[in-house]
Amino acid sequence: MLAAIGVESSEELFEQIPESLRLARPLALPPGISEAEVHERLAALAARNVDAERQVCFLGAGMYDHYVPAIVDAIVQRSEFLTPYTPYQPEISQGGLQAMFEFQTMISELTALPVATAGLYEGPSSVASAGYLAIAASGGRRRFVVSRGLHPHSRETLATYSRGFGAEIAEVGLEDGLTDATALAAAVGGGTAAVFLQSPNFLGAVEDVEALGAAARQHGALLVVACDPMTLGVLKPPGECGADIALGEGQPLGNRLDFGGPSFGFFCGSEALLRKLPGRIAGETDDVDGRRGFVLALQTREQHIRREKATHNICTAQALNALAATIHLAWLGRGGFRELGELLVRRTAYAGERLAAVAGVELLHGAPVARELALRLDAPVEAVLERCAERGIAAGYALGREYPEHGDGLLVAITERRSREQIDALAEALGAAIAAERGRLPVDTTDNRPVTQEAGR
Amino acid sequence: MLAAIGVESSEELFEQIPESLRLARPLALPPGISEAEVHERLAALAARNVDAERQVCFLGAGMYDHYVPAIVDAIVQRSEFLTPYTPYQPEISQGGLQAMFEFQTMISELTALPVATAGLYEGPSSVASAGYLAIAASGGRRRFVVSRGLHPHSRETLATYSRGFGAEIAEVGLEDGLTDATALAAAVGGGTAAVFLQSPNFLGAVEDVEALGAAARQHGALLVVACDPMTLGVLKPPGECGADIALGEGQPLGNRLDFGGPSFGFFCGSEALLRKLPGRIAGETDDVDGRRGFVLALQTREQHIRREKATHNICTAQALNALAATIHLAWLGRGGFRELGELLVRRTAYAGERLAAVAGVELLHGAPVARELALRLDAPVEAVLERCAERGIAAGYALGREYPEHGDGLLVAITERRSREQIDALAEALGAAIAAERGRLPVDTTDNRPVTQEAGR
Amino acid sequence: MTASEAPMQREPAQTIFERSKPGRRAAVLPAAEVPEPPLEELIPARLLRTAPPRLPEVAEPEIVRHYNRLSRRNFDLDSGFYPLGSCTMKHNPRLNERVAALPGHARLHPAQDPVRAQGALELMYLLQESLAEICGLPHVSLQPSAGSHGELAGLLLTRAFHADRGEERHKVLAPDTSHGTNPASVTMAGYEIVKVATDERGGVAVDDLRAKVDEDVACLMLTNPNTLGLFDENIAEIAALIHAAGGTLYYDGANLNAVMGHSRPGDMGFDIVHLNLHKSFSQPHGGGGPGAGPIAVSERIEPFLPRPQVVRREGGSSGPFFDLDHERPKSIGRLRGFQGNFGVFVRAYAYILSLGADGLAEASETAVLNANYLKARLAEGRAGKHLPVAFERHCMHEFVLSGKPMKRELGIATLDLAKRLLDFGFHPPTVYFPLLVEEALMIEPTETEAKETLDAFAEAIEQILAEAEQDPEIARQAPYTTPVRRLDEVKATRKPVVRQPL
Amino acid sequence: MTASEAPMQREPAQTIFERSKPGRRAAVLPAAEVPEPPLEELIPARLLRTAPPRLPEVAEPEIVRHYNRLSRRNFDLDSGFYPLGSCTMKHNPRLNERVAALPGHARLHPAQDPVRAQGALELMYLLQESLAEICGLPHVSLQPSAGSHGELAGLLLTRAFHADRGEERHKVLAPDTSHGTNPASVTMAGYEIVKVATDERGGVAVDDLRAKVDEDVACLMLTNPNTLGLFDENIAEIAALIHAAGGTLYYDGANLNAVMGHSRPGDMGFDIVHLNLHKSFSQPHGGGGPGAGPIAVSERIEPFLPRPQVVRREGGSSGPFFDLDHERPKSIGRLRGFQGNFGVFVRAYAYILSLGADGLAEASETAVLNANYLKARLAEGRAGKHLPVAFERHCMHEFVLSGKPMKRELGIATLDLAKRLLDFGFHPPTVYFPLLVEEALMIEPTETEAKETLDAFAEAIEQILAEAEQDPEIARQAPYTTPVRRLDEVKATRKPVVRQPL
Numbered sequence A, B: 001m002l003a004a005i006g007v008e009s010s011e012e013l014f015e016q017i018p019e020s021l022r023l024a025r026p027l028a029l030p031p032g033i034s035e036a037e038v039h040e041r042l043a044a045l046a047a048r049n050v051d052a053e054r055q056v057c058f059l060g061a062g063m064y065d066h067y068v069p070a071i072v073d074a075i076v077q078r079s080e081f082l083t084p085y086t087p088y089q090p091e092i093s094q095g096g097l098q099a100m101f102e103f104q105t106m107i108s109e110l111t112a113l114p115v116a117t118a119g120l121y122e123g124p125s126s127v128a129s130a131g132y133l134a135i136a137a138s139g140g141r142r143r144f145v146v147s148r149g150l151h152p153h154s155r156e157t158l159a160t161y162s163r164g165f166g167a168e169i170a171e172v173g174l175e176d177g178l179t180d181a182t183a184l185a186a187a188v189g190g191g192t193a194a195v196f197l198q199s200p201n202f203l204g205a206v207e208d209v210e211a212l213g214a215a216a217r218q219h220g221a222l223l224v225v226a227c228d229p230m231t232l233g234v235l236k237p238p239g240e241c242g243a244d245i246a247l248g249e250g251q252p253l254g255n256r257l258d259f260g261g262p263s264f265g266f267f268c269g270s271e272a273l274l275r276k277l278p279g280r281i282a283g284e285t286d287d288v289d290g291r292r293g294f295v296l297a298l299q300t301r302e303q304h305i306r307r308e309k310a311t312h313n314i315c316t317a318q319a320l321n322a323l324a325a326t327i328h329l330a331w332l333g334r335g336g337f338r339e340l341g342e343l344l345v346r347r348t349a350y351a352g353e354r355l356a357a358v359a360g361v362e363l364l365h366g367a368p369v370a371r372e373l374a375l376r377l378d379a380p381v382e383a384v385l386e387r388c389a390e391r392g393i394a395a396g397y398a399l400g401r402e403y404p405e406h407g408d409g410l411l412v413a414i415t416e417r418r419s420r421e422q423i424d425a426l427a428e429a430l431g432a433a434i435a436a437e438r439g440r441l442p443v444d445t446t447d448n449r450p451v452t453q454e455a456g457r
Numbered sequence C, D: 001m002t003a004s005e006a007p008m009q010r011e012p013a014q015t016i017f018e019r020s021k022p023g024r025r026a027a028v029l030p031a032a033e034v035p036e037p038p039l040e041e042l043i044p045a046r047l048l049r050t051a052p053p054r055l056p057e058v059a060e061p062e063i064v065r066h067y068n069r070l071s072r073r074n075f076d077l078d079s080g081f082y083p084l085g086s087c088t089m090k091h092n093p094r095l096n097e098r099v100a101a102l103p104g105h106a107r108l109h110p111a112q113d114p115v116r117a118q119g120a121l122e123l124m125y126l127l128q129e130s131l132a133e134i135c136g137l138p139h140v141s142l143q144p145s146a147g148s149h150g151e152l153a154g155l156l157l158t159r160a161f162h163a164d165r166g167e168e169r170h171k172v173l174a175p176d177t178s179h180g181t182n183p184a185s186v187t188m189a190g191y192e193i194v195k196v197a198t199d200e201r202g203g204v205a206v207d208d209l210r211a212k213v214d215e216d217v218a219c220l221m222l223t224n225p226n227t228l229g230l231f232d233e234n235i236a237e238i239a240a241l242i243h244a245a246g247g248t249l250y251y252d253g254a255n256l257n258a259v260m261g262h263s264r265p266g267d268m269g270f271d272i273v274h275l276n277l278h279k280s281f282s283q284p285h286g287g288g289g290p291g292a293g294p295i296a297v298s299e300r301i302e303p304f305l306p307r308p309q310v311v312r313r314e315g316g317s318s319g320p321f322f323d324l325d326h327e328r329p330k331s332i333g334r335l336r337g338f339q340g341n342f343g344v345f346v347r348a349y350a351y352i353l354s355l356g357a358d359g360l361a362e363a364s365e366t367a368v369l370n371a372n373y374l375k376a377r378l379a380e381g382r383a384g385k386h387l388p389v390a391f392e393r394h395c396m397h398e399f400v401l402s403g404k405p406m407k408r409e410l411g412i413a414t415l416d417l418a419k420r421l422l423d424f425g426f427h428p429p430t431v432y433f434p435l436l437v438e439e440a441l442m443i444e445p446t447e448t449e450a451k452e453t454l455d456a457f458a459e460a461i462e463q464i465l466a467e468a469e470q471d472p473e474i475a476r477q478a479p480y481t482t483p484v485r486r487l488d489e490v491k492a493t494r495k496p497v498v499r500q501p502l
């Protein structure tokens, strides 16, 4: 090969790099090792994490331990889906493009909005992207009104992006778990580009989006609603509540926890917003022989065509994760998806009763809940969590850091994997932990075998 | 559908079953459960096994904890390989048929015999099948001479089959680990259909197959040699030692331990035996347009054509397991396969020295070894194994049950996954255990975390 | 390069050896970590190999591409309809692959001390219990590796059973419709096969049977429903005849998919049953295995079951203990290494847990419904005219058509029809079996196929027959769109090339 | 049905919704196990959904068949050569998928207490350290989800950096060859883009740059080697210019695959670098993601890195403790939820462990060698005549040809050549980018391709050009053998149908 190129050695090819900039030493990294050793090394690291197989997981806060059916892994691991690039050559990318089209249709059905994109990175950055869109769509308004019920990561990400493209943010507080309607109405005005709500909100409360949205409609601001896809089989969808944009974290649909990613963000809008949307959109068309086919539609919105005038900078997104969601939704199907929603609501209701009955535990708010609930503990939350962990239970998410006003708050998430038996075990663990903390009993460190295995029988 | 059939209900279709034979009650089995629950139930069962991920595994005795490269799983799990039936329609089975052809070529290369079949169930039943073949090939001789170095499962399976098709078995003992050559020569005669050897034999000793085979050649008996495929990169192959048949357990090639199966048996023979071989054989041919293709060749040997005159009764075999072996061998390649063999020999030699140096441990025999070695322990083997297990080490295979003459014997297997560090840990554990047993110290039960994790760092 | 040739036809078959280039490889091995003397210092030179095996030398990317491309030259159950009679090509749930791959199963050494393999042994025990209930027989051995292995086991059990009573018998009866493995197993077990005729209803000709039953008959092997897909209504009488003569009754369970939860071999009077876990219990066929052929037996056969047997010992405080019982004095002994195809057991047990009692019965019900529906569809139109069903009755899970009229009237043989079906994207039925039926097509749709699929298959047959009325050559030359077209099987047997010359 | 139409072309596209039949489903859900009141009793009716979403109703076997069939309508890296310039389509080791799927990674909740996620946090820390060494910059944040996200992060860091010094700047410079995400990110970060010209050697036109640099320039974004595959020899001078004016220097790391272990952005004077783990570090592209775009930065930028940051605290007895640091007063804040695309980090770290220091350097060396070899092959024959290289120098990991003469002399455009390549079983190069080059073809073979593959690709181009000399229509009408042929993209944009009407 060197001869064909006309060089003596491949080093020669690197001579276009100025001598002074050529690295004169090997990288300070260990030498390569065999596949077996890499596997062993990473298995050893993985073994130092306590995952949802080794602990009963009531953690949620946007990502949930749902069961991912085996066909999802089997299909997304096929080379034909796993290894191609973004489908720039539609003739040989019909599989991926049609899957995107099916995904868009499913998500559009879930949110009851007419248009869905092929997806963004994840939930919070999708919220920030909605802000960017809102400025353009509102003809340059640069004020966002945001409910404190919106996921803290979403609020923080929106703030980060806003410092870039320039926008100010007004936050509206919560009253007994729900967005303060009066405060919201007061905050929205003619300069408001968008109003951001989340339902169920971060404290698990189901918001009355329709009512809250009135203020936005009145002042011509976009109504942006973040939602949990797993609740859309039972809760009134954003599209029926007057939302202009519905978006959210897609992980619950067919994606593993993966310590937070990769997952995907779904993003839906009204017809009016179609040509302003961020990211890829698959569209149906025909080939020269009249055969049905699919392509990346409306590319004139995108960076590779429009460059600085693009509606967004996104290029590589999360196609494979969206495919996983598509397969999971096909597997659940019309009936299964609704039943799953019902199951979550009922088990959550059971958990609410069961846990509120524990001495030292009360519900943090009285608002309706769907799949996650907020508790108030009469003992230091961190200490209680530690005691539960020692019994093999991740009892939930401590609200204190992000909601100082709820320093005693605990967020408990329910999935179809959390059996009644496990919920009862949580109640017991919480009760014991709180009692112990009040009585300052020494922490019992003997038995920390996972209870999942017993639960399995 | 019922209307098209012309019945009222599908029960009607079962009326051809006499009333008295129709099951009047539901089966006494639990009701069906969800995928998530089945997964949890089986994960709970699996968690009650101590597998090679949770314990350093020196167990062998025919199946070994080799590393199976990730591409093997990825490829054999593709629907196109996983779900078809035996390739009766070659035009749409070229993938499977060509893979068989490649497998046969690789195995033929390993054993240095000209013909390999597509594989049988596993090792021991392949030995029995060789016996069945030998009777036909020797014109009805019904006596087998078998080395005691042949795997006990193989000897027992051969005996089971022999009670069926009718043959007597003479066993030849071992001397310092190796088959007693004089006794063998004495046992072989004009009535001998086949002589069965194994190398390395069950005690890990590398036999001089060529020398031992002389007796068989002299009396026109078939020489059947069982071998460990992982040693064939370094040990003289059966085909170069005068073997008429070479066979063995295929698990070490690309197959998981799976508590003993599924794996496959490989089976090779001389040209002369081609039309007498058991099981499927893929062959190369052309299609009507002259395109190269593959088919199941020599089907006239098989049960579906020859019925009671077939060379064997096998139908469904272990095609997918043979495919896994093919991919593993392609991955190792010419260089890697030989290096792996060398690695095993050298680590085994190291283990031999290291372990023999432990107080209360000595080598059971002085014969050369390749990947497994037999020890003699100066303490009750079961008790020593238990103590090692409590340190997270499966120290080996106790010889007592199958070799009463070696009640103090322990068989230790080495793979590329058993690092020097782990071998040293075994030496320590054995030393401590034997010392404890002699001193009757109480069993220490505190620390039974797997050591693999430490080893992983 | 227009589409005139199907893309794959343009890609000539190339083996992994032909992709080999000296010095290339995929594997990286761990360092030796120990002294590395020349091997001759560790093993006598005369026992060492001089030239290494000529394995291919290919880097990982090309290996993956090679086998991925190869895979696309297969038709598989996840691509389309696969009505291969007698093979029960039902959907293979991916859940089963997932649970079989759990390290606790996949990396468990077969010689692990039972104390540390309780999960695996309990699973095997639970599977034994489930299969016993499904078969209506008290005892199960999971050891046989496939159906034919189960048959051999059954015949060896029969021999041991008779020997134990001081008898030696020489004959085994089986209907002329029996599967090839039955007679092959009979010979392998040292018995002589005696064929029994089939009556006009498709069942065993009882008179012929009566004539052939005597004290020298060790066993009768039956499939019920038989390979015609018909349930033998006289089974009770047949069983009585055999038992009266002191023989054992063997049930080839390959067709169990028709009767799960509806009728049980044990209740029919069978002594020994084999099951194909790779058929009725959804183990994927893998292009020719792996499978498993557990056997269920009656009390009188139990003492002879293979060794070792999985048993449940009523442990003390710690609850029951599952163990391997090697102490079985009357056992026929081992049939293979270790404990059987455990990975297959995991899948089968996951399948049984998933479906449960009702699900299994419903599966059989739907399998029978689908078969009868497809049979009815194929009784219409041209198929009805040229492809009559061999025995006109309701069938169970499968049915057999005869291509004899088609051959006479349209000039295309069953083989031509089968090959033409390939162009329509269907796997053909089993052809030329059972031998009893001329130009036979044996069709088993299974319960996991949708009505649309059955209709589409029936329409394809209709089209092919219509086409043949116009021009039989089309089918005679088929297939056209497959990676290769008709292959020269004679050459492959006359001048066999069974490995690549290197 | 002869082969005249490629088999897949016969199979009309059918969506999962079109396979739906009322009442069918795959999922079986666990029983509720709890009281089941009507939902209205738990949640006010007005907040409930009345009609469920119209998801498809399909049983599992048909779902599996549907998506398996769909998958075969994709061309992928495991099927063949994929020289898509700027995308680094290198082999994706399956080992990485295996380790990413370990439950300890795959089922670890992102909100797990760091005490119980030490393995994950240590892995992230080790990856940060490795990437820092590779980039020659001291600090790394793994948070950005892809390259464009990394670019935005870099520009927000730049803004925070200037603000911290009490400055507000408005302009960001980037060469006219820059990737589309660069200007798009600039706008999104609230800056104004200013284009810098390219000189005759394919590098930044330093004079033009000098003319445009001033106190209002916040940052210069560069790719080096740039999108022409050429290393900018003036980089030191360029860096000096920008730094003198007080701006930051941003390195778009999409082309890092050319220089790993050979040259480091930090040593070139860059302040901020993003890496595409889905390019240089073998994360599969998944048909458009997921990826990850970690950023490495200099000391002066570190205070502003996103929150939270993975840190190593020197713990006491129990050794070091890995933690998430949220207390970063000057941080630009979060860019996304939780800690980033961890699953991608696992794969990238496994890749780095596998190759090690030498392996990474060798990978880049081979990538550059392959690119220059293919460039040389394409300088011969008809390609040399009709497809000249845009800038005649040794290239790094990729190179750009111009189809302008081909269009003029043979009457086929770059697009036609690309489409015709599909019939030859190759993925085309990146086309019409960079914009600077007319009818551009951007070719990146990567290090994991074999010489035979490069030769075959060169021969295919030769054939297509020869064919075009005879009859340009062949290419103009191509492709012929793909599942669908040329698609009407205009229609898809004019009358967009972006979901299935139900």
Ligand SMILES: Cc1ncc(COP(=O)(O)O)c(C=O)c1O
Residues within 6 Å of the ligand: B314, B315, B316, C086, C087, C146, C147, C148, C149, C179, C181, C182, C223, C227, C252, C254, C255, C276, C291, C293
């Ligand atoms: C009726 C019948 N009996 C026996 C067998 C043999 O079973 P196996 O292939 O598992 O050995 C088969 C398989 O085709 C069969 O259909």
Ligand SMILES: Cc1ncc(COP(=O)(O)O)c(C=O)c1O
Residues within 6 Å of the ligand: A314, A315, A316, D086, D087, D146, D147, D148, D149, D179, D181, D182, D223, D227, D252, D254, D255, D276, D291, D293
């Ligand atoms: C030069 C260059 N910069 C930036 C990007 C954007 O990276 P990503 O797709 O990860 O957002 C790409 C990807 O195509 C690229 O090639």
